[in-house]
């Protein structure tokens with residue numbers, strides 16, 4: 001679906017933002033693009049969506065070189081949720097979505113009421129202007145905008161930003177539903193929980209270079225220290241010990257009366273992010 005080879009981009013003469021990116025995204029895959037502030041995520045997404053011109057290297061979407069493929073047909077196949085919602089402040093959710101739908105063939109568009117209902121948008125705000133909306137409500141309208149044209153390829157930049165935990169769960173459910181329909185998703189985020197729960201593969205980008213690319217599971221396994229932490233009771237006292245996993249093949253290798261808990265010391269995706277990018281999440 002997406003093929004990127006030796007992608008280089010500079011803002012002017014002095015500021016090279018991307019230093020030769022290589023990756024592919026398969027049909028129906030959810031691909032996470034993860035990196036700290038200023039690493040080049042938005043620049044990459046803007047190039048892929050045709051907003052930013054002047055890259056070098058090869059980028060194809062739907063098997064077409066994007067340098068020549070930015071036709072109406074191309075734009076009609078993609079949906080984009082931008083990090084900062086691009087919505088008309090004086091228009092309501094319904095009127096914004098009517099306007100954005102008008103760029104697509106009518107038979108391609110989803111029903112505005114249905115999609116907003118699915119996104120649990122507050123019905124009493126449907127006809128009020130966007131300027132009166134909370135961040136979470138704006139995010140719902142932006143998501144509706146990205147989905148309205150039934151895109152085959154969806155670009156989502158920080159989709160759960162500004163949502164409370166139940167809103168984030170709802171958005172993840174909706175993204176999963178898109179995957180089931182066969183939609184390909186390019187997900188740009190700082191949110192390691194979203195990436196871990198949703199992505200088939202993730203790329204870590206830092207200073208314009210991809211420094212790791214694999215499934216979240218393999219990234220964590222490759223860096224696993226193969227240890228578990230065991231909490232137990234012995235002679236009435238609670239104790240904890242760290243044990244190498246192979247040692248457990250012969251049973252618990254120390255005296256104990258009762259095992260309370262066993263926790264893997266497998267790293268989280270956030271640990272991997274910090275290890276590969278050298279930066280904390282905030």
Ligand SMILES: Nc1ncnc2c1ncn2[C@@H]1O[C@H](COP(=O)(O)OP(=O)(O)OP(=O)(O)O)[C@@H](O)[C@H]1O
Nearest residue numbers: 011015016017035036037038039040041042043044
């Ligand atoms: N319009 C611009 N002019 C000059 N430099 C820019 C411009 N936009 C981005 N940059 C620089 O390019 C690099 C990559 O920026 P980019 O916005 O792609 O990072 P990002 O990973 O999306 O960051 P964030 O998580 O903060 O959105 C940064 O060093 C940034 O300062």
